[in-house]
Amino acid sequence: MPITASPAWTALQQHADRLRGLHLRDLIQDAARCKAMTATVKDEDGPIHLDYSRQFATPETTGLLIDLARSADLAGSLEAMARGERLNRTENRSVLHHALRLPADEALTVDGVDIVAQVHDVLKNIKRFSDALRKGKRLGATGEPLTDVVAIGIGGSYLGPEFVAESLRTDPACAKAAAGRRLRFLANVDPIDVTRALDGLDPARTLVVVVSKTFTTAETMLNARTVRAWLVKALGKAAVAQHMVAVSTNLEAVEAFGIDPANAFGFWDWVGGRYSVCSAVGVLPLALHFGFAPVQRFLAGAHAIDRHFFTVPVEKNLPVLLGLYGVWNSSFLGHPARALLPYCQALHKLAPHIQQVDMESNGKRVDLDGAELGFAAGEIDFGEPGTNGQHSFYQLLHQGRVVPADFIGFRRSQQPLQLKGESVANHDELMANFFAQPDALAVGKTAAECRAEGVPEALVPHKVFPGNRPSNVLLLERLDPYSCGQLLALYEHRTAVQGFIWGIDSFDQWGVELGKVLAKQVRGQIAATRNDGDRIKGFNPSTSALLKRYLET
Ligand code: F6P
Secondary structure (H helix, E strand, O other), X not given: OOHHHOHHHHHHHHHHHHHOOOOHHHHOOOHHHHHHOEEEEOOOOOOEEEEOOXXXXXXXXXXXHHHHHHHOOHHHHHHXXXXXOOOEHHHOEXXXXXXXXXXXXXXXXXXXXXXXXXXHXXXXXXXXXXXXXXXXXXXXXXXXEOOEEEEEOOHHHOHHHHHHHHHHHOOHHHHHHOOOOEEXXXXXXXXXXXXXXXXXXXHHHEEEEEEOOOOOOHHHHHHHHHHHHHHHHHHOHHHHHHHEEEEEOOHHHHHHHOOOHHHEEEOOOOOOHHHOOOOHHHHHHHHHHHOHHHHHHHHHHHHHHHHHHHHOOHHHOHHHHHHHHHHHHHHHOOOOEEEEEEOXXXXXXXHHHHHHHHHHHHOOOEOOOOOEOOOOOOOEEEEXXXXXXXXXXHHHHHHOOOOOEEEEEEEEOOOOOOOOOOOOOHHHHHHHHHHHHHHHHHHOEOHHHHHHOOOOHHHHHHHOEOOOOOEEEEEEEEOOHHHHHHHHHHHHHHHHHHHHHHOOOOOOOHHHXXXXXXXXXXXXXXXXXXHHOOOOOOOOHHHHHHHHHHHOO
């Protein structure tokens, strides 16, 4: 039975209708409601407080959403995920990215294989390799230390690692550990990205990590060949073995490319690309740059949220609450987009990563049995750190469309700073905005309030803020490797919760295939026309005309 046919779905639709006349301006004044709509991850290493009292909802809504979760057997899906059942039905794969962060002394056997042992074997190899390289025991072809790393990969083989690298770059301990080293990412097949990634690097001091789950992705393979040519030109063919390593599930293709299998770090088909940052995909480049210890803390933070996710009752379970309110906003209140607004510049790559995690996972049109959904699944995710976003798209959030938002803030900065004579520290200034914006969105400003302030009548409509715009507030202690791992897992699991409720396969991505096939046809045409002067054929009139214009000499 589709979830839309369940009494719980109908009850939520009716409930949404009943709430229509309410306003967050009033709801937020109810102290009992505010208290009820909070939840905290009690973790000595990194508590996380969620305040969802600015959702356009009441505690009754939470109860009805929990009924919906029960109807969708969310608990059953979580258990199946934890056990390693093949939840990715269209690819017949388990969904076990959480196993990548299990401690070595915990057991998880799937299809008779001890996958925790497998994970920790790779982690040990990475530790050995990265320690040797960082200590100068493993040198480049000319005997120079390998101080710089270029990680080549795209999508899930890039966005997560870059998000983590940027999050840790300004953490003082991580910055110290990375002193004298550079980590660059090369993702886009645009040759401009090659120039940017290699800018100022010396091939003799550079290690190239080719990251690709399939090792067939066109962009990554062309970039890998391009950077290999850069290495060979400077150091000769024999240097490739010392300067190129790989992360992949396709170790045969790695070898065929010319990378020594001894320098290949594996992972498994039960790790989806966009969920792979905790595998060698992220762990290798991050350990090379920051050392292994911070990466272990990052994995520990993610694991802490996994444990919370799989064990804490739904009403206090942060990823579940985030997911349920995602479903509420999208499916019952009709908001198609949502914003991710970290008040922390180091999280400037969080939104791009979560865009892939969420939109590639839940941007689906059919349910697990292939039947068309009777509703639009998935949200349009976007975001930018505050306060930058305030001077960009917040205008639309305040007076244009309603876009539910997540505000993420920290009690302490990675870089505390207070100038003499300033009334507040720089971080407090940032956080003043963090606390103000959710209320501006929720409460707004009425015409009467504008008039009371003496706003000229003609301007009143322009200065009214309708309010009633929902948001979550997430308050963490401080951004460090551990809390970075927590945030990652929190948002990964939010996506899973929504997918489980909607009854879709959140772990496949067939929607990216068609464009790749068409690009192959275009590539063939470009080659045939440029190399042999062939006529353009097989395209519609619009594309034919565009290609003609592009290929004209
Ligand atoms: O764009 C689709 C996709 O398959 C993503 O899901 C994946 O993260 C990315 O391409 C890169 O794939 P690979 O790691 O195999 O190169």
